[in-house]
Amino acid sequence: xxxxxxxxxxxxxxxxxxxxxxxxxxxxxxxxxxxxxxxxxxxxxxxxxxxxxxxxxxxxxxxxxxxxxxxxxxxxxxxxxxxxxxxxxxxxxxxxxxxxxxxxxxxxxxxxxxxxxxxxxxxxxxxxxxxxxxxxxxxxxxxxxxxxxxxxxxxxxxxxxxxxxxxxxxxxxxxxxxxxxxxxxxxxxxxxxxxxxxxxxxxxxxxxxxxxxxxxxxxxxxxxxxxxxxxxxxxxxxxxxxxxxxxxxxxxxxxxxxxxxxxxxxxxxxxxxxxxxxxxxxxxxxxxxxxxxxxxxxxxxxxxxxxxxxxxxxxxxxxxxxxxxxxxxxxxxxxxxxxxxxxxxxxxxxxxxxxxxxx
Amino acid sequence: xxxxxxxxxxxxxxxxxxxxxxxxxxxxxxxxxxxxxxxxxxxxxxxxxxxxxxxxxxxxxxxxxxxxxxxxxxxxxxxxxxxxxxxxxxxxxxxxxxxxxxxxxxxxxxxxxxxxxxxxxxxxxxxxxxxxxxxxxxxxxxxxxxxxxxxxxxxxxxxxxxxxxxxxxxxxxxxxxxxxxxxxxxxxxxxxxxxxxxxxxxxxxxxxxxxxxxxxxxxxxxxxxxxxxxxxxxxxxxxxxxxxxxxxxxxxxxxxxxxxxxxxxxxxxxxxxxxxxxxxxxxxxxxxxxxxxxxxxxxxxxxxxxxxxxxxxxxxxxxxxxxxxxxxxxxxxxxxxxxxxxxxxxxxxxxxxxxxxxxxxxxxxxxxxxxxxxxxxxxxxxxxxxxxxxxxxxxxxxxxxxxxxxxxxxxxxxxxxxxxxxxxxxxxxxxxxxxxxxxxxxxxxxxxxxxxxxxxxxxxxxxxxxxxxxxxxxxxxxxxxxxxxxxxxxxxxxxxxxxxxxx
Numbered sequence: 001x002x003x004x005x006x007x008x009x010x011x012x013x014x015x016x017x018x019x020x021x022x023x024x025x026x027x028x029x030x031x032x033x034x035x036x037x038x039x040x041x042x043x044x045x046x047x048x049x050x051x052x053x054x055x056x057x058x059x060x061x062x063x064x065x066x067x068x069x070x071x072x073x074x075x076x077x078x079x080x081x082x083x084x085x086x087x088x089x090x091x092x093x094x095x096x097x098x099x100x101x102x103x104x105x106x107x108x109x110x111x112x113x114x115x116x117x118x119x120x121x122x123x124x125x126x127x128x129x130x131x132x133x134x135x136x137x138x139x140x141x142x143x144x145x146x147x148x149x150x151x152x153x154x155x156x157x158x159x160x161x162x163x164x165x166x167x168x169x170x171x172x173x174x175x176x177x178x179x180x181x182x183x184x185x186x187x188x189x190x191x192x193x194x195x196x197x198x199x200x201x202x203x204x205x206x207x208x209x210x211x212x213x214x215x216x217x218x219x220x221x222x223x224x225x226x227x228x229x230x231x232x233x234x235x236x237x238x239x240x241x242x243x244x245x246x247x248x249x250x251x252x253x254x255x256x257x258x259x260x261x262x263x264x265x266x267x268x269x270x271x272x273x274x275x276x277x278x279x280x281x282x283x284x285x286x287x288x289x290x291x292x293x294x295x296x297x298x299x300x301x302x303x304x305x306x307x308x309x310x311x312x313x314x315x316x317x318x319x320x321x322x323x324x325x326x327x328x329x330x331x332x333x334x335x336x337x338x339x340x341x342x343x344x345x346x347x348x349x350x351x352x353x354x355x356x357x358x359x
Numbered sequence: 360x361x362x363x364x365x366x367x368x369x370x371x372x373x374x375x376x377x378x379x380x381x382x383x384x385x386x387x388x389x390x391x392x393x394x395x396x397x398x399x400x401x402x403x404x405x406x407x408x409x410x411x412x413x414x415x416x417x418x419x420x421x422x423x424x425x426x427x428x429x430x431x432x433x434x435x436x437x438x439x440x441x442x443x444x445x446x447x448x449x450x451x452x453x454x455x456x457x458x459x460x461x462x463x464x465x466x467x468x469x470x471x472x473x474x475x476x477x478x479x480x481x482x483x484x485x486x487x488x489x490x491x492x493x494x495x496x497x498x499x500x501x502x503x504x505x506x507x508x509x510x511x512x513x514x515x516x517x518x519x520x521x522x523x524x525x526x527x528x529x530x531x532x533x534x535x536x537x538x539x540x541x542x543x544x545x546x547x548x549x550x551x552x553x554x555x556x557x558x559x560x561x562x563x564x565x566x567x568x569x570x571x572x573x574x575x576x577x578x579x580x581x582x583x584x585x586x587x588x589x590x591x592x593x594x595x596x597x598x599x600x601x602x603x604x605x606x607x608x609x610x611x612x613x614x615x616x617x618x619x620x621x622x623x624x625x626x627x628x629x630x631x632x633x634x635x636x637x638x639x640x641x642x643x644x645x646x647x648x649x650x651x652x653x654x655x656x657x658x659x660x661x662x663x664x665x666x667x668x669x670x671x672x673x674x675x676x677x678x679x680x681x682x683x684x685x686x687x688x689x690x691x692x693x694x695x696x697x698x699x700x701x702x703x704x705x706x707x708x709x710x711x712x713x714x715x716x717x718x719x720x721x722x723x724x725x726x727x728x729x730x731x732x733x734x735x736x737x738x739x740x741x742x743x744x745x746x747x748x749x750x751x752x753x754x755x756x757x758x759x760x761x762x763x764x765x766x767x768x769x770x771x772x773x774x775x776x777x778x779x780x781x782x783x784x785x786x787x788x789x790x791x792x793x794x795x796x797x798x799x800x801x802x803x804x805x806x807x808x809x810x811x812x813x814x815x816x817x818x819x820x821x822x823x824x825x826x827x828x829x830x831x832x833x834x835x836x837x838x839x840x841x842x843x844x845x846x847x848x849x850x851x852x853x854x855x856x857x858x859x860x861x862x
Contacts (some may be wrong), residue, residue: 209707
């Protein structure tokens, strides 16, 4: 019976992503003493796991928005640029403030940053849903142009701001708790409630699964798509604020560089198809955590810097192989083979069929 | 018994899927130079048997022998290499490549790695000519109508040395002339000794072209019969395993049109699709549309549903002028539309049966007002039972259901919204006799309850049996509207289609 439960568990969608994440975390243990330890130091939560969570915040957020966009059958390449624009706009406002500690000033800066994200998302959504431009082309425009806009905002400089302002809280600590982790929790909950407690999730999956059928069933696909892109822009902007708050600066050239690819990777690891349709927010979060943990692991086990990317690539391929039923069947069959004939002899023909199905 | 040795023999074939025994102990054989029909309701195991034979599925038990030698296929390629070729319902070719490239794709004549284009075209034309198909092989495949593409698929499949040809519902999107042409090709191949396995839902066609038939029911063999020894009624009874009183009971059911006009069109038309037409549909009335493929049946339905925009005319619903410029608008006025293309325009295959059923209702409510779970489950269960969707599992992915059950899911999707006018475009195409009778019965009872229906079908008998009024289309024009009555026969409708004269 427990054997059966175990089998059912391995078939769960999230089993392999979670297994990979756990394995990655375990790899860290021999290299980092007290890896799993979490303690309070100077009133703040500290520990390797806490760090991973904090650093994963931007990619979790961006991947979250990306999941919904991909589910509608689209893609958003501009998230990195939007992240940079939001960071630049907020930092510019704060840097011009005479008192950078003023809470109202910081709130306005945050609103400006998020507003920029909403506008960018609406622009993408308008191109895709309103004008019918292919998503990859439509968002490529902002991916390229957006970085230019960000540089324009910062006049090509890196804008620095004071680190001990209320703005610093976004990427730092709030009441001893890492604020960005709180933000992740809020945004994930928001996304889940927005899609699963309303009918939005079903309609998104329908539009992504069969656009023409969705039109003929009376779904206002344009509106749905527009909402997905706007949400994605908002998530990217939030990630930009966290990023700038962490650095106490806005670096238009490097903020969120290539994050769109990591985000897409996280979505795919999480089990959402790039073709659109069914989407899995939980899977995306796990996928993003895997990517961040991998990054962290590369540093802690001391992989030489120049081999970083190759190592990451190999690990990603490994993760995908593990998730492929065909690959698993091949590997695990080889291990299971010696005992198989005995089972087949003893059991009625029905068992034989089930063992054959595994091919 | 001077029967020749079978070219293909399958014995004791069994195939198990999780939770379903799709085939158990089925025997099947094909003699050289015969056309053999494989018959059964949806879900009887026809496609599974074909897929076992073509190597898509591996069999669990049983043996296959080809020309007396045992074979075992674990991939479609192996099956093809042994001389078993298949043409599927949907043409699986590349419309952007030329006919010649399509025919010889993967076996192009080459010299030192380069394709010999002239030779390629010559050989392709030769192969096409062999089945009596003369066409410009250097034109892109997409330039030809579907029927010709189907024939090209056969040319490709037969190639040089196919011994067994499987035709899986090749006629479902062809019109009468095109079917005749296909039959000519089949007879020609038969004369050359090719064994043809023909899967079709059109019983008339089977009697026209086949020599023998094998009937399956619930994954088991019912029997193998020469076509001359089993009449249609007996055949249908063997397929569904019960008496066929239900279909009979519907015949002769003709009532006068009832109620006030619900929908009226005045000069509604769209260039290149359908000439302006006037049509009125009353409450509780079934209006049938008859006409050949491409005569404008589907096009007129799409205008009424706002799926395509009209460029002339107006629509009145309950005597008020309305604008039907999108499906959303039409749905808001109580119009529902089941497209003839279930897969591309109806189902969302990744979603479950439940999700597919509630989709239209949910779309109408908007995303902010989800249907409460309890109410949703109750509605879905009610319609699954009422329409007898099998399997009766709301969690099943709709893509895994058989054609007839997918059609029922689509019907449920619209019935749940309680439309005033339900447009059914070929609702019974490609589904089995049992499901067909159920859908016809449903049309009658819906109309008795006061719903108006626009019923489109290529089968005249069906249109005649169900409609109060029959609209006849020809060359994209509505040429006649005939009140159904005892004196209206299929011949008369055909005459109208042929002559284009109204009554």
